[in-house]
Amino acid sequence: MFISVAVVLGATLGTVSGALTLCGLSLLCRNCKKGRLERGDSVDPEKAKASILHTLTQFSVQKSTEPIQPQTLLKFPKIYRPKPSVTSPEVINYSENTNTTEKPLAEPDCCSQETEGDEVFALPRQDSADDTPCTVEQLSSMTTSSSVLHPKLHFSLRLHSQNRELHITIIEAENITVEAGCEGYVSGCVSVSGEQKYSQTAVRKLATRVQWGEVLVFVLPNNCSKEGTDGMEGEVGLTLHSCDRFSRNTTLGTMRFKLADVGMMSDADCWVDLQPPKQLEVTSSAGELLLSLSYLPAANRLGVVVMKARGLQSDKLKDNIDLSVKLTLKHQSTKLKKKQTRRVKHKINPVWNEMMMLELPRELLTKSSLDLEVLNQTSPGTLLPLGCCLLGLHASGTGLQHWQQMLDNPRKQVAMWHPLYA
Structure with a gap:
């Protein structure tokens, strides 16, 4: 009986002493680690093992007041172009022979093409009949040689001898050059025996081609014979006008013919180039x-x-x-x-x-x-x-x-x- 009690007590004491020993060892290890950290003892980064909780790499951050410029991620490849092969000894390299204080003014050649990164050479021109002119020179010569287009008026005449009326049908007009937003109309004037009678079409927006399809009616005087206008002294005038957004009327062109020629032009479509107004009126x-x-x-x-x-x-x-x-x-x-x-x-x-x-x-x-x-x-x-x-x-x-x-x-x-x- 006494022996069993002693065995139980001994086992209990041994277990307690072992637990106390383990606790003491763990506390001792923790104190050692804290002491090392306080002294600044760093572990060798080459021998230390990587850990999630412990960062081996130390970054040094420096403050700067300079603006940070973004860097381009994409770089365009350099396009290599063949340089002009020069065999003439008369070639002059302006990049080497020019003076830094005085820069020569060279006329640009309209037919030459400049490439970035290449040296610019100037070749002496030779006068020859085989050389083809540049595109700009061709266009300038064409514009100077070509004549200015005047507006054209398409109309027809019809003489009613019984009613003594002259009907002028304004069909359309072409080759009109005006600013955008302008409007215009065609006016007619018949002068007979010192009397003038006027009539005009409706106002329409002007473009390169404008269609009217309107009839201007003029009553002729009583001395007009029923056979026609042969031998009558008179004049018929048609004028194309334009009016802009400021309501200013401008004469684009006019045409006149004698009243005696109406019989020849009757029942026929006529295309006439309108003449610009005279500068004397302005x-x-x-x-x-x-x-x-x-x-x-x-x-x-x-x-x-x-x-x-x-x-x-x-x-x-x-x-x-x-x-x-x-x-x-x-x-x-x-x-x-x-x-x-x-x-x-x-x-x-x-x-x-x-x-x-x-x-x-x-x-x-x-x-x-x-x-x-x-x-x-x-x-x-x-x-x-x-x-x-x-x-x-x-x-x-x-x-x-x-x-x-x-x-x-x-x-x-x-x-x-x-x-x-x-």
Whole structure:
């Protein structure tokens, strides 16, 4: 009994002592490791084994204030091109023989091709009849030798002798060169026995080719015989006009023929090259005046907006610039109303933008006209006229066209430039 108790106690004590010994050894090992880390004893990186928790490679990071430029990942391969083989001893290498202070100015050859990274050589030209000219020289020679294309008008004539009417059918026009957004129309004029009768087509957008297909009807005087227009003294004119977004009319071309030749041209399609306008008409102008017209049938009122002027004769504006516009409404030869705009000083291209309302019954429109005159006040009480223009059905040119467009478009503002004549 006592022996079994002693054996149990001995086994228990042995087990406890072994556990205490293991705990002491583990604590001793941990203390040794901590002491090494504090002393800075580093393990040899060559003999140490790689571990997940222990990083063997140490990185040194240095701060820098310089901007970091991204590096290109793709590099384009260098294209090797064959260099020109030169066998002539007269070749001059400008990269070696030129002076650094003075750079010679060499004319570029339009037929040569330059490659990056290659040396540039200049070969002396030799005059020979076999050399072919460059492309640019060929194009320049072609443009100078070729003639300018004028607009062409396609129309037909038909004479109705019984009704004494001349019908001109405007079919189309070609070779029109204008800016984008411009519009245009064709106007006709028949002059017989001192009387002029006008008619025009609708306004369409201009392009290289424009089709109208409209008929202009002109009533001939009573002295026209039923057999035809042979022996009659008169003239027929057709003009192609363009108007841009600023409502300025420009004559692109015109053609004229005698009234006696209508019988020969009747019932036939005609293609005619329109001749450009003469420069004398432009130089004789004393400037231009921009006006806007509108008629209100319900109120029997005519609205005239005097907008601005340009191109006035500068030789008459040396001493003083004090410009205004005088407007006179006439019925036949009777003056109905007079108005004048405010004065604009010290501006050779004045801007008024002033609207005037005039009472005018609708039945008087066909026989009424507007007379506008640009005045310069050189001294108190002294007005010097610079130019004038006339608008109405009895006028000609832009004055007739503007008045006709106003009648065709009631309650709408129609603006147009008018030349001033001294």
